[in-house]
Amino acid sequence: MFPASFGYFAARSLEEALELLTEYGEDAKLLAGGHSLIPAMKLRLATPRYLIDLGRVPGLSGVRIDGEALAIGALTAHADVASSAIIRQRLPGLADAASVIGDVQVRNRGTIGGSVAHADPAADLPVILTALGASFVLASPSGKRTVAAEDFFIDFYTTALAPNEVLTGIRVPLPPSGAGAAYAKLPHPASGYVVVSAGALIIRQPSGQCASARVALGGMAGRPLRAGATETALQGKALTPQVIAAAAAKAAEGSDPIEDAYASAEYKRQVAAVYARRAIESAAKRAGQKI
């Protein structure tokens, strides 16, 4: 199996990538790790006429703290997100999500920017990044803009990225002390992709009450879904197992999950409650709650 023929450009700088993107527009696709795009091209589900390889563009990978946020370059491989000392220390929930993507080889090639831009509804990182309130830095020939995760993911494989834009980085606000985040995933037994998953960010008061909660679900719709009823049910409450279980039971409220041969909508609703509970409990523990 091999892709249809295409023209190939190895961009040497962001400026060059943007120039090429402007010149070839809809005929061109950006190439990062290639672990979504190349399989799709081999199956001829994607037949771009040109590929613009970002792989050699300097300055697009790595993890650093920038003010109140963690700045992650778009080309940072999943394996490097999973093993980054800063991420493991400050946002272990993000490292957890990166470490359950596919397998070792996939994590060595696939990139965080590619996963975000591809916006597969069964992907892991969009879910945890939505829970963490991340935003995405998009560069175009006319400058840069920053888009919040909620406004970025629109539907199945559809994002706010314009055809002339490159995603250059991800910004994740550093949680205050007394906060914890976690990710829990039910993987498909064959593909390893998400059947249902949940990401949670809990900010806990020293008294043990929940100051605020953000919970996002994967596999339930064309984009990561915020579990609004669960978040409201946690707000201001003591983070006891009973409160968490009751709040998590509302996770699928108002959702209309996508069904497939493996998981019915009803099954997904049930499972969403279980995985939301697990993610919230782990996040609350990381925030200092004894459960």
Added chain:
Amino acid sequence: MSGKMERVTVPINVTVNGVKHEAEVEPRLLLVYFLREHLGLTGTHVGCDTSQCGACTIHMNGRAVKSCTVLAVQADGVKITTIEGLAPEGTLHPVQEGFREKHGLQCGYCTPGMIMTAVHLLETNSSPTEEEIRHALEGNLCRCTGYIHIVEAIQWAAQRMRSSHVSS
């Protein structure tokens, strides 16, 4: 079609098992076919061709990757190791020895990929638990062995590599 940098083939420079290769390749050529058909390194196998089985696993700059899911042009400037390059001619890498000692293979189809993944694991974790070994092999499928002997082969190699590390 006339793009300013467009051409039918693209020059690449790749170091494979310590040997530098210059080649002109079609952009759609997959790295695994470059290795097998252009360089004749047929130790790297193609099992599924759909990124699932790991038979095509090689190292790019020291990291295990599935070479059926990489374009040869993406390997420009990269150092590659294949199963042929793990140990000097006539000798075996401890992981290869482990597979022989512990019967880590039957038909042998998955073996090169298994070994390349195992070597990558042991380079990052010199004493993995059984669970860590099994987790590391998630991207490698074997249809023969049931994995038990593969896990034992890797444990054998880990032990051998640790003791030779201590003695040297």
